[in-house]
Amino acid sequence: MTDNPVVAGTGLTKIGRRWEDSLSDLFAEASRQAIEEAGIQPQAVFVGNMVAGELDGQEHLGLALEDGAGVFPLVPAFKVESACSSGGSALFAGYMAVKSGVYDSVLVAGVEKLSEEPSDNVTSALAEAADADFESYYGASFTSLNALLMRSYMKEYNVPRDWLSEIAVLMHKNAVDNPYAQLRKPITVDDVNRSRVIADPIRLLDCSPTGDGAAAILLARPELVKGDVQVELAGMGVGVDTIAVNGRSSLSDVPATAKAARVAFSAAGVDVNDLNLIEVHDAFTIMAALALEDLGVVSKGEGAKFFHEGNAERDGKLPVNPEGGLKARGHPVGATGVYAAVEVVRQIQGKAGKMQVPRAEIGAFHNLGGSGSHAVVGVFKRKR
Amino acid sequence: MKPRSAVSIYGWGSYIPPYRLTVAEISRVWGRDPVQYEEELNVKEKAVAGPDEDSATMAVEAGRNALNRSGISPKEIGALYVGTESPPYAVKPTATTVAEALGVGPFSVAADLEFACKAGTEGLQASIALVASGMIRYGMAIGSDTAQGGPGDHLEYTAASGATAIIVGPGSKEAAATLEGSISFVSDTPDFWRRYGARYPSHGEGFTGEPAYFKHVEGATRALMEELGLKPSDFDYVVFHQPNGRFPLTAARDLGFSPSALKAGLLSPVIGNTYAAASITGFSAVLDVARAGQRILVTSFGSGAGSDSFSFVVEEGIEARRDKAKRVMDYLSRRVEIDYALYLKFRGGIRLGGGAK
Numbered sequence: 001m002t003d004n005p006v007v008a009g010t011g012l013t014k015i016g017r018r019w020e021d022s023l024s025d026l027f028a029e030a031s032r033q034a035i036e037e038a039g040i041q042p043q044a045v046f047v048g049n050m051v052a053g054e055l056d057g058q059e060h061l062g063l064a065l066e067d068g069a070g071v072f073p074l075v076p077a078f079k080v081e082s083a084c085s086s087g088g089s090a091l092f093a094g095y096m097a098v099k100s101g102v103y104d105s106v107l108v109a110g111v112e113k114l115s116e117e118p119s120d121n122v123t124s125a126l127a128e129a130a131d132a133d134f135e136s137y138y139g140a141s142f143t144s145l146n147a148l149l150m151r152s153y154m155k156e157y158n159v160p161r162d163w164l165s166e167i168a169v170l171m172h173k174n175a176v177d178n179p180y181a182q183l184r185k186p187i188t189v190d191d192v193n194r195s196r197v198i199a200d201p202i203r204l205l206d207c208s209p210t211g212d213g214a215a216a217i218l219l220a221r222p223e224l225v226k227g228d229v230q231v232e233l234a235g236m237g238v239g240v241d242t243i244a245v246n247g248r249s250s251l252s253d254v255p256a257t258a259k260a261a262r263v264a265f266s267a268a269g270v271d272v273n274d275l276n277l278i279e280v281h282d283a284f285t286i287m288a289a290l291a292l293e294d295l296g297v298v299s300k301g302e303g304a305k306f307f308h309e310g311n312a313e314r315d316g317k318l319p320v321n322p323e324g325g326l327k328a329r330g331h332p333v334g335a336t337g338v339y340a341a342v343e344v345v346r347q348i349q350g351k352a353g354k355m356q357v358p359r360a361e362i363g364a365f366h367n368l369g370g371s372g373s374h375a376v377v378g379v380f381k382r383k384r
Numbered sequence: 385m386k387p388r389s390a391v392s393i394y395g396w397g398s399y400i401p402p403y404r405l406t407v408a409e410i411s412r413v414w415g416r417d418p419v420q421y422e423e424e425l426n427v428k429e430k431a432v433a434g435p436d437e438d439s440a441t442m443a444v445e446a447g448r449n450a451l452n453r454s455g456i457s458p459k460e461i462g463a464l465y466v467g468t469e470s471p472p473y474a475v476k477p478t479a480t481t482v483a484e485a486l487g488v489g490p491f492s493v494a495a496d497l498e499f500a501c502k503a504g505t506e507g508l509q510a511s512i513a514l515v516a517s518g519m520i521r522y523g524m525a526i527g528s529d530t531a532q533g534g535p536g537d538h539l540e541y542t543a544a545s546g547a548t549a550i551i552v553g554p555g556s557k558e559a560a561a562t563l564e565g566s567i568s569f570v571s572d573t574p575d576f577w578r579r580y581g582a583r584y585p586s587h588g589e590g591f592t593g594e595p596a597y598f599k600h601v602e603g604a605t606r607a608l609m610e611e612l613g614l615k616p617s618d619f620d621y622v623v624f625h626q627p628n629g630r631f632p633l634t635a636a637r638d639l640g641f642s643p644s645a646l647k648a649g650l651l652s653p654v655i656g657n658t659y660a661a662a663s664i665t666g667f668s669a670v671l672d673v674a675r676a677g678q679r680i681l682v683t684s685f686g687s688g689a690g691s692d693s694f695s696f697v698v699e700e701g702i703e704a705r706r707d708k709a710k711r712v713m714d715y716l717s718r719r720v721e722i723d724y725a726l727y728l729k730f731r732g733g734i735r736l737g738g739g740a741k
Contacts, residue, residue, distance in 0.1 A: 019595050118589055196417065 004232040005098035005219035006383065008105065009038030010342040015182040015213035015330030017115040023049075023056055024068025026214035027111045032071045034107065034216040040224055042107035044097060045077040048090030049110070049334035052079075054125040055117045065111060072107075083129035084283060086110065087337025088238075088367030088376030091217065095236050095378070098219050105220035110335030114210040122210055126333065129370045131244035143207065143284070145245055145371040147199035150286035152251035154201065157301030159289070161201070163308045165192035167285040168205050168327055170307060174314070175324025177354035180339075182211045182330030192285075206285045208325075213332035215339040222383070230383035231348045234270070234362075237263025239375045254372035257294035261377045264364065268379035272296040275379075276360045277319040277347055279340035281368040282326050291366050292320065295377070319357040322347065337367030337376060344380050385566050387516030390555020392562040392699065394456060394522065397449020398548040398668040399442045400655055400715035403432040405727045407541050413724045414536045425541060426629025430656025432722065433530040433545035435730045439468045440478050442547035443528035444485045446661075449709035450524065450549035451486065453560070458487035461551070462520025463511055464494045467503025467527045467660040469578075471496055482526065493520070500576060501625055502686025503527060503660040504548065509566060509692055511552050522553040529659035532731060534584035542628050544656030548664040558701040560671060561680065563694060565612050569604035570690030577688065587687075593631070596689050601625060601635050604691035605683045612695055616640040619695075620678040623649035623666035625685035627657045641681075648673055649682075654716060660686075669712035676700045 011033030013026050021029075027047075035041065045062055053059040062077025080090040087110030094108035114122050123143075127136040130145060153159060169189055175181035187205060195204040219233060239259025242248060265272060272295060280295070282288035289303030297318060298306045306312060312320035323329050323343045326336055344363035346352050352360075367376045406429040408418035422428055433442065443466050451458055464486075466479040479494035488494075493514065497503045504527020511523030528547035533539025555562050575596035578585040588596075601624055609615060616622075622645045624632040629652045636646045649666030651658075658665055663684040670680055676698050683693040728734050 017590055017594075019591065115591070118586070194420070196420065 002099060002101045003222050004234055005095055006222045006225045007217060007231045007233065007345050008040060008220040008225045009034035009036070009218040010345055011216040012180045012339065012342055013214045014180045015211040015332055018113070018212040019115060021212065022068065023052060023058060023111055023113050024065045026113065026212060027065040027109055028069035028071050030214040030216035031069065031107055031109055034218045035072060038218040038220065039226065040105055040220060041072050042075060042105050042218060043103040044075050045107045045109065046090040046093045047077065047079045047109050047111060048087035048338055049079055049112055050081055050083055050086050051112070051114070051125040051333065054128065055121065056113055082374045083369035084281070084333050085337055085367045085369030085374050085376050086334035087215070087339070088378065091337060091341055091378060092236050092238055092376055094219050095233055098221060105218060105224060107216060107218050108338060109214060109216040110338030111214040112332035112334045113212040114332065115212050119210070134244045134246060141199070143202055144199040146284045146286060147202045148245065149251050149290070149371065150201050150284065153286055153290065156252045159304045161193065162189050163304040164206065164285045164289065165189045167282065167288050167304065167307045168192045170312060171282065171321060171325045171327035174322055174355065175328030178323045178329055181324045181328055182209050183328040202284055208283045208327050208331035211330040211332050213330060213335050213339070215335050215342050217338060217342055217345065229349055231345050231380050232383045234379045234381040235264045235267030236376065236378045237261065237267065239263070241373050243370060243373045245371050253300060254290050254294045254368070254375065256372055256375035257291060257366060257368065257377070258296070260375040261295045264377040264379050268381060270362055270379055274362050275318060275364050277322060277344065277357045277363045279321055279343055279365040280325065281336070281366050282321065283331055285327065287368065288320070288325065295366060314355070314357050322352070322355045322357050337365070340365035340367060341378060348380055348382050387512060387563065389516050390562055391512045391515050391552050392555045392559030393550055393696065394553045394559050395450035395454025395551035395705065396549070396560065396668050396671050397446050397453060397709045398546065398665050398712050398715065399445035399449065400431050400546045400712070401433045401437055401442070402718040402720045403434055403722050403730065404429045404719050405432050405722055405724070409724055410541050421541065427542055427653055427656055429654060430542055430544035431546055431658065432727055432730060437530070437545070438472045439470050439528040439530055440472050440481045442545065443478065443482045443526045443549065446528065446547035446549040447482060447486045447524060447526055450551050452709040453705040454551045456522055456551070460522050461488045461524050462492055463514050463523035464488050464492055465497050465507030465510055465525050467497040467499070467507045467525070468529050469498055469500055469503065469659055470530045488524070499690065500686035500688055501627070501659045501662055502684040502690055502692055504664045505684035505692035508550055509568060512563060512566065515552050515554060522551055524549055524551045527660035527664050529661055531657065531659040532584060537584065539585065539587065542652070542657040544658045546655060546658030546661040546665055548661045548668045550664060556701070557699050559699050560702040560705055561696040561698045563696055565608065566692060566694040567604055567608040567611060568690060568692050569600055569607060573689035575687045575689055592687070596687060597627065597631050597685050598635060598638065600689050600691040601683050601685050602638055604693040605639055605681065608693040608695060614695065618679055619645060619681045621648055621670045621674060621680045622646055623663055623670060623680070623682045625663045625683065626650060626652035626666060629653040651712070665712065671702065672706065672711040672713065674698045674702065676702060
């Protein structure tokens, strides 16, 4: 085994309804920044994406993006798909590729464009993350499955509705400072509680928005990376569970996240208490609470309380999603995991501007596919 | 665009059916929070055509009101355009039915125009051109629609019925208002459409806002003001296409018009979106109250997409014409509230057959 890959460059696009930009325009915008910062070219590309085939009519995505963007000479390109964790999985593929010594440098990009189609079609496409035979066929949407999780969690742990609403409020507050965020508007607990019911108890403002965006990260062998502060991808882990929720023993925990965290933390040689910040996959407010529990930050049933007590704020015990998370930064599905990774890296590099958290030396990100079926966790560390 | 010879408005008239369906009632049926959706749209209720009404009958009512105010014989009308996206026939002009009923023709241009919600002002542009060229003396442009949105769709809350007719002729102080200039602004923008055979239209949701309505309404309005050397404060009244009660307020704010200038012509909060009739019915309501010397800006919007923007200055002759027909306010006060079931019956949403006759 060789050294851990080091981050040579990163790039992000603003998330939103990017009507004028194609998938390859978004890819070009993010990857150009990463490559310019790195000053080196990638030998291969791993693209995280979920629904380009279904919504944008484009499969064979890796090469289509490279060719369309024209930012660097064509190299082997692979699309990696695992629903909402596609970005995290693409990063895992890039991590393996460099760490194994097969490639010296790879570009990992997450790209998604949801605004091409009306929301019914987007909902149907995203529902393909669930089990086609046993979930989506019967009309279960991604939101309705998460509503089951939220209902079960609130009942089992007697969690007040307001505590979950407060998670959305914090995410919106954080995103105000994020130039790449989709929703840069502060909201109140009352706004969340009064917003439209989507799938009871999930209301509109419990949900992350749909948007278009791309994020890129160039990983390379340490000797190829310039700069004083080197950030290494110190460990990654992937955990899995049944694809359909009916196969689970509990609806109020996500063992896939716990498994991924165990592997990643062990590979990185860290403990959850060593983390200075964490990015969690809050596609719905309930998922942020569950993530903190399954990552081991708090014990079961304490996730929402952690937010309620202010521990997740930028200056709190463990800052969570200081850029606004999926809830407010946005959730361009297959790109989300790469956004989270880039955000952690920029925090450790001290480049997070107004969003900067104190003493950021070790940070982790969490990316979840399906309703808890496929979890990816990665740990970045400042290299000493 | 400025006509080579002056063109004035001689007659205007509207028709709004009495039936009203509230947003709260539609929300009740589809399980939405009624208060919240009303606030979101800034629409309280929409006007609904009765079971014996369609775009042709409403166009005739509006046309009669306009003729009454114009004081001219229908035989003097040399062009009649009906702008609609809900013609009674897929193939067969509505304009000839309306012309015949009004006594216009046989020597008259007559055609139906389709450009989603801007078909009414499209007819106005064409009529102005025919008058300015001297080919005809008077032309009538009508916008009339019995618009429908798919059941449960966002459009169902606002898609409404109504008609307005405007008669233009050679420039005169005796007329109601004189055109200063106009502009048209179009681009291929797929924000809203209905395919052959489809009963209800489709739309691009959020895409109907910034890249569609606002780009065209604001683009046309800015270009017209620039061409005429006018600024927002030069206008006493401003009327924008009104697909809901919120978009025109935002456009006015973006462009720098005061909300008070928008008020008289903003009808969508109480009648919904009357499609091809929407902007010109707002204009009609403004002509009902405007005084000589006042300046009025009208900008339509039609999906697909485009805007026509016009600047008019009110003439002395408006006073003598005003009371010769029902005003828009008269139609607003004739209000009969219906529930969703009657609405379905009126608009053909219940399929009859089989059982009792």
